[in-house]
Amino acid sequence: QVQLVESGGGSVQPGGSLILSCRASTNIFSFITMGWYRQVPGKQRELVATITQLGSLNYADFAKGRFTIIRDAAKDTVYLHMNSLQAEDTAVYYCNAQHPQGPFWGQGTQVTVSS
Numbered sequence: 001q002v003q004l005v006e007s008g009g010g011s012v013q014p015g016g017s018l019i020l021s022c023r024a025s026t027n028i029f030s031f032i033t034m035g036w037y038r039q040v041p042g043k044q045r046e047l048v049a050t051i052t053q054l055g056s057l058n059y060a061d062f063a064k065g066r067f068t069i070i071r072d073a074a075k076d077t078v079y080l081h082m083n084s085l086q087a088e089d090t091a092v093y094y095c096n097a098q099h100p101q102g103p104f105w106g107q108g109t110q111v112t113v114s115s
Helices: none
Strands: 004-007 010-012 018-024 033-039 046-052 057-059 067-072 077-082 091-099 102-105 109-113
Touching (some): 018 091, 018 109, 033 067, 046 077, 057 067
Antiparallel strands (some): 004 018, 033 091, 046 057, 067 077, 091 102
16 A cells, blocks of 8 residues: 655745655655645645656646646655745645556645735
8 A cells, every 4th residue: 555645734924935745655656647736625626736757747827936846766755845825825735646556645734824
């Protein structure tokens, strides 16, 4: 069973930055893609950013220019660097891995942007 452990969430003021981490229990190159999604109460979970095995990147429009997804294969970890955070970025952020055995999700980490 693949496990994804997230960390790095917290509270930040508007305009601030956070780095989320997602460490996998197995070699991350076994995943077709890895990425980050987010969800607020009452809304569907939405894509933030993904990275494929070959390193291709995909960002949601709201993330372009502010968020960066980075892979560290030596640590089996994917990071999400978030800059210029705004109140509307407040959500639970989930790590996702697409594996031949199926999708896997982390437990989620709360990000709150508030003054």
